[in-house]
Amino acid sequence: xxxxxxxxxxxxxxxxxxxxxxxxxxxxxxxxxxxxxxxxxxxxxxxxxxxxxxxxxxxxxxxxxxxxxxxxxxxxxxxxxxxxxxxxxxxxxxxxxxxxxxxxxxxxxxxxxxxxxxxxxxxxxxxxxxxxxxxxxxxxxxxxxxxxxxxxxxxxxxxxxxxxxxxxxxxxxxxxxxxxxxxxxxxxxxxxxxxxxxxxxxxxxxxxxxxxxxxxxxxxxxxxxxxxxxxxxxxxxxxxxxxxxxxxxxxxxxxxxxxxxxxxxxxxxxxxxxxxxxxxxxxxxxxxxxxxxxxxxxxxxxxxxxxxxxxxxxxxxxxxxxxxxxxxxxxxxxxxxxxxxxxxxxxxxxxxxxxxxxxxxxxxxxxxxxxxxxxxxxxxxxxxxxxxxxxxxxxxxxxxxxxxxxxxxxxxxxxxxxxxxxxxxxxxxxxxxxxxxxxxxxxxxxxxxxxxxxxxxxxxxxxxxxxxxxxxxxxxxxxxxxxxxxxxxxxxxxxxxxxxxxxxxxxxxxxxxxxxxxxx
Amino acid sequence: xxxxxxxxxxxxxxxxxxxxxxxxxxxxxxxxxxxxxxxxxxxxxxxxxxxxxxxxxxxxxxxxxxxxxxxxxxxxxxxxxxxxxxxxxxxxxxxxxxxxxxxxxxxxxxxxxxxxxxxxxxxxxxxxxxxxxxxxxxxxxxxxxxxxxxxxxxxxxxxxxxxxxxxxxxx
Numbered sequence: 001x002x003x004x005x006x007x008x009x010x011x012x013x014x015x016x017x018x019x020x021x022x023x024x025x026x027x028x029x030x031x032x033x034x035x036x037x038x039x040x041x042x043x044x045x046x047x048x049x050x051x052x053x054x055x056x057x058x059x060x061x062x063x064x065x066x067x068x069x070x071x072x073x074x075x076x077x078x079x080x081x082x083x084x085x086x087x088x089x090x091x092x093x094x095x096x097x098x099x100x101x102x103x104x105x106x107x108x109x110x111x112x113x114x115x116x117x118x119x120x121x122x123x124x125x126x127x128x129x130x131x132x133x134x135x136x137x138x139x140x141x142x143x144x145x146x147x148x149x150x151x152x153x154x155x156x157x158x159x160x161x162x163x164x165x166x167x168x169x170x171x172x173x174x175x176x177x178x179x180x181x182x183x184x185x186x187x188x189x190x191x192x193x194x195x196x197x198x199x200x201x202x203x204x205x206x207x208x209x210x211x212x213x214x215x216x217x218x219x220x221x222x223x224x225x226x227x228x229x230x231x232x233x234x235x236x237x238x239x240x241x242x243x244x245x246x247x248x249x250x251x252x253x254x255x256x257x258x259x260x261x262x263x264x265x266x267x268x269x270x271x272x273x274x275x276x277x278x279x280x281x282x283x284x285x286x287x288x289x290x291x292x293x294x295x296x297x298x299x300x301x302x303x304x305x306x307x308x309x310x311x312x313x314x315x316x317x318x319x320x321x322x323x324x325x326x327x328x329x330x331x332x333x334x335x336x337x338x339x340x341x342x343x344x345x346x347x348x349x350x351x352x353x354x355x356x357x358x359x360x361x362x363x364x365x366x367x368x369x370x371x372x373x374x375x376x377x378x379x380x381x382x383x384x385x386x387x388x389x390x391x392x393x394x395x396x397x398x399x400x401x402x403x404x405x406x407x408x409x410x411x412x413x414x415x416x417x418x419x420x421x422x423x424x425x426x427x428x429x430x431x432x433x434x435x436x437x438x439x440x441x442x443x444x445x446x447x448x449x450x451x452x453x454x455x456x457x458x459x460x461x462x463x464x465x466x467x468x469x470x471x472x473x474x475x476x477x478x479x480x481x482x483x484x485x486x487x488x489x490x491x492x493x494x495x496x497x498x499x500x501x502x503x504x505x506x507x508x509x510x511x512x513x514x515x516x517x518x519x520x
Numbered sequence: 521x522x523x524x525x526x527x528x529x530x531x532x533x534x535x536x537x538x539x540x541x542x543x544x545x546x547x548x549x550x551x552x553x554x555x556x557x558x559x560x561x562x563x564x565x566x567x568x569x570x571x572x573x574x575x576x577x578x579x580x581x582x583x584x585x586x587x588x589x590x591x592x593x594x595x596x597x598x599x600x601x602x603x604x605x606x607x608x609x610x611x612x613x614x615x616x617x618x619x620x621x622x623x624x625x626x627x628x629x630x631x632x633x634x635x636x637x638x639x640x641x642x643x644x645x646x647x648x649x650x651x652x653x654x655x656x657x658x659x660x661x662x663x664x665x666x667x668x669x670x671x672x673x674x675x676x677x678x679x680x681x682x683x684x685x686x687x688x689x690x691x
Binding site for chain 2: 069076077082119
């Protein structure tokens with residue numbers, strides 16, 4: 001090409017000299033005003049191009065000319081014209097107009113290599129950014145879903161707790177009045193049986209409500225274990241009071257034994273222990289048609305064993321694992337009432353308390369459920385610090401009514417308590433609000449006060465706190481539709497001496513009041 | 521037969537599938553391998569129009585970029601329409617495309633164009649939302665969901681552009 005530069009018209013020669021290095025392959029194409037080839041300098045084939053004969057239209061061979069204004073100077077770099085032609089194109093207007101095509105194949109190839117790497121890196125970065133954004137979005141979504149699930153679970157638990165609370169208050173009335181009516185219609189065996197049926201149904205309803213509440217709280221992880229100094233013998237006595245009559249109704253013998261080596265006080269959650277044992281013993285009574293049901297409590301090296309034994313039908317080996325699952329119902333149990341939650345709750349409570357619940361059973365030979373719990377020795381509680389002024393003068397004397405303050409806003413419950421307490425030798429001082437309870441307690445200083453926890457105005461908890469602050473020395477019993485060891489723990493911390501959940505069995509209430517008086 | 525030629529450009533951000541779209545239209549093939557375009561690649565394709573004429577589309581496939589320099593503006597000179605390509609899986613390429621459109625209109629006035637939402641074969645991974653597509657439609661933008669891999673709507677995109685250039689449908 002260099003030797004042919006001299007052949008170019010002078011103006012084009014100077015321009016081409018400026019544009020190209022001598023090593024470049026260059027093609028100069030002259031085009032007239034209607035797009036016909038006028039003249040060519042250089043080798044088209046060397047650039048990978050084919051051109052028409054002189055005088056023929058050029059556009060069909062060089063499509064780059066489409067839309068190109070040859071009356072204006074232009075510089076277009078790195079044009080891939082198809083085939084192997086990659087050129088820089090310079091348009092030099094004039095007559096003819098000159099197209100100067102400079103071969104750029106090697107430069108563009110090198111540039112492509114670099115650009116390819118750059119773009120691929122950018123794509124990888126963009127993909128990483130996208131994945132990171134997805135990850136962040138996913139985490140946010142997950143956090144939102146988790147929050148929603150927790151909110152939903154909390155609302156469910158609150159709803160169930162609220163419903164359970166709402167159920168307990170009327171059930172307290174139902175069960176209490178059944179007991180009252182039972183005493184009055186004792187001579188009518190037909191009515192007694194009918195009342196017993198109503199009583200069974202009401203108790204079943206109560207157990208369903210409470211089991212559902214506990215199941216919801218276990219699922220929500222909101223059930224907390226509160227260990228206290230617990231008197232095992234007193235707890236077993238209470239169980240006997242509650243369950244022996246049920247066994248007797250079915251003609252079963254019932255025995256509860258606490259071995260001598262069991263310490264008087266152990267550090268455990270007596271509310272949850274009581275719940276598990278009530279459940280195990282109730283089940284044993286429910287599924288045993290003849291023979292006996294027994295509870296044996298032993299203690300060794302910091303571990304408490306409570307074995308509930310029955311002479312019922314027993315449980316086949318292949319069903320023994322399944323029986324602890326929620327809503328599990330064995331074939332022979334379908335005729336018995338229940339939702340299949342009790343054993344599952346008992347097992348989970350045992351685990352929450354750091355122990356386990358085991359089963360030993362053979363079909364036809366009865367069953368034994370063994371509750372194995374850690375229970376270290378507890379300190380003796382020094383009650384005299386709080387209740388030292390209560391003395392022997394508060395012991396009930398024959399013919400003398402013991403005053404008891406009853407603070408309760410529900411008139412049915414008030415009437416029920418009155419129906420039981422007055423025949424048992426108590427004189428009621430009634431209060432319908434928390435404020436009234438404080439006033440009457442401080443005016444009349446009864447040795448006993450039964451306080452409903454949810455009253456208009458001051459709550460039972462606030463009443464207890466005020467009374468203790470004011471130096472009230474009587475025994476305080478919390479009576480509430482709320483259940484759970486954490487509530488009991490809070491009540492005891494506020495100054496209550498005992499805590500009972502509605503519905504309470506009246507004999508149990510009376511024995512508790514008696515015990516409170518004696519302890520004082 | 522009368523033959524007319526029209527220069528059209530295909531523009532958009534890098535790796536949105538411009539070259540693959542042209543290759544699908546011109547040669548009806550597709551390669552999974554990504555090859556960067558440097559500068560511009562010029563191809564042609566003849567379409568028969570219903571009025572009996574033949575349209576030669578001279579397609580300038582301009583290297584991907586999210587903004588134009590003087591070189592890209594020079595490539596666009598003389599174009600009578602363009603295809604604006606977006607990668608449906610990369611939301612940012614829609615913004616790039618709209619910025620390019622604005623730049624072209626500022627320099628050369630409103631030219632006919634078709635917006636291609638490409639990579640429809642990966643529609644499950646698209647990050648361009650239906651609402652954004654709807655908004656473009658409401659602005660009067662002709663939007664086509666295309667796939668250079670499957671060929672979906674590629675031919676239609678060029679034919680729609682050809683009709684905008686000539687006022688006549690391709691046969």
